[in-house]
Amino acid sequence: MFKSILSTRQAVFRAIQKPISTRSFCISAKLSSDHPPTEIIQGPGAPLSKVPTDYEQATGLDRLERLAALKGEKFFDEEPLFLTKKGTRAEPxxxxxxxxxxxxxxxxxxxxxxxxxxxxxxxxxxxxxxxxxxxxxxxxx
Incomplete structure (x- = not known):
């Protein structure tokens, strides 16, 4: 009885060690987009052992807005759109x-x-x- 339990146990261990599937899990998807890749806009970051400031860690549009503010300019046009006449189909x-x-x-x-x-x-x-x-x-x- 002991021999049959031992042989069954060895058979289970051998089954576990064998590869179950030879299918590859390496899948690559085609990268497609309507937009071309854009440049990543990021700050210099902080030196080691220092907490970065907002300027140093800002990225993207936030960084562009902060750089414009340093020059005393506005990056986004925040002024209201004043209408002088009613828009028509011919002149919207x-x-x-x-x-x-x-x-x-x-x-x-x-x-x-x-x-x-x-x-x-x-x-x-x-x-x-x-x-x-x-x-x-x-x-x-």
């Missing part, structure tokens, strides 16, 4: 943006004020129109 109100869409708060065309409405202006659309006042918006190219 141009909204500057580098993104594929932008949120715009419309309070009405000059002389036709209404409650604040937020509109999502998209680059894919020819125009976007405020449902309240009919002002036409378009993203810049």
């Amino acid at each position: 109100t141009i909204v500057p943006s580098g993104a594929p869409w932008r949120l715009v708060g419309c309070q009405g065309a000059p002389g036709e004020e209404h409650e604040l409405l937020y509109l999502k202006i998209e680059r894919d659309h020819d125009i976007d129109r405020c449902p309240e006042c009919g002002n036409v918006y378009k993203l810049s190219d």
